[in-house]
Amino acid sequence: MSEPTPAPDVRVDVEPSYHEDESSPLEDRYVFSYTVTVHNHSARNVQLMARYWKITQSSGQVQEVRGKGVVGKQPLIAPGQTFRYTSRAIIDGPVGFMEGAYTCVDTVSQRPFEVDIAMFRLSTPNQIH
Template identity: 70%
Template sequence: MTQPTGTAPAEEIFVDVVPTFREEESSAGESRYVFSYTVTIHNRSAHSVQLLARHWKITQGSGKVQEVRGKGVVGQQPLIGPGQTFRYTSRAILDGPVGVMEGAYTCIETATQRPFEVTIAPFRLANPSQVH
């Protein structure tokens, strides 16, 4: 797929997230609910992009909001070529069985060094035994 002239690189970067409740690491008695989430970033543009930073907003079921910012993901600032994907798994620890995460990646198009942001749509973190 070629990138049409004038299209923002973010429009051709797609992010899929699959969350998983980690029952064996969680403890309701300690108000500790652990979730892993596997992120797959698809570069459908004609240009290489590099992920430089992340910003996550985690909203707990209680309404408490936590923001996490940092360089790269899982200790890397991956370079993702045209047509390539990058996948990683990370974790979030909540104080209740339900929450929502959303965020953005700050990237650059390597050929032009033009920065852009890729929005990560909200996704639900929930203990499967919850009826919400």
């Protein structure tokens, strides 16, 4: 029996940003963008096939989002390369959290694998929390 192929070494970094000009605190509308960088540190091509996000609002309400690819793409990321994109989230208060996972495929073995996205904070400037 052969050993299972380990999942390729893929890492995700996220940098959120608050958009005060598009937000309306009086209407409980706080707009954020987040720039995601997917790093392929493996020796194989990987393709990002699907996304899962768990968004925790300031109110405590949780929203789950699942979909094919990211920003309308299912990018193929070559060894040593990165893929970067920016998306948005609108939450109901000045502080929220996002976390999730990408489903990717090793293009050699055709085996899917998950890449966890660590929880990150969406917060307006000067929040003490």
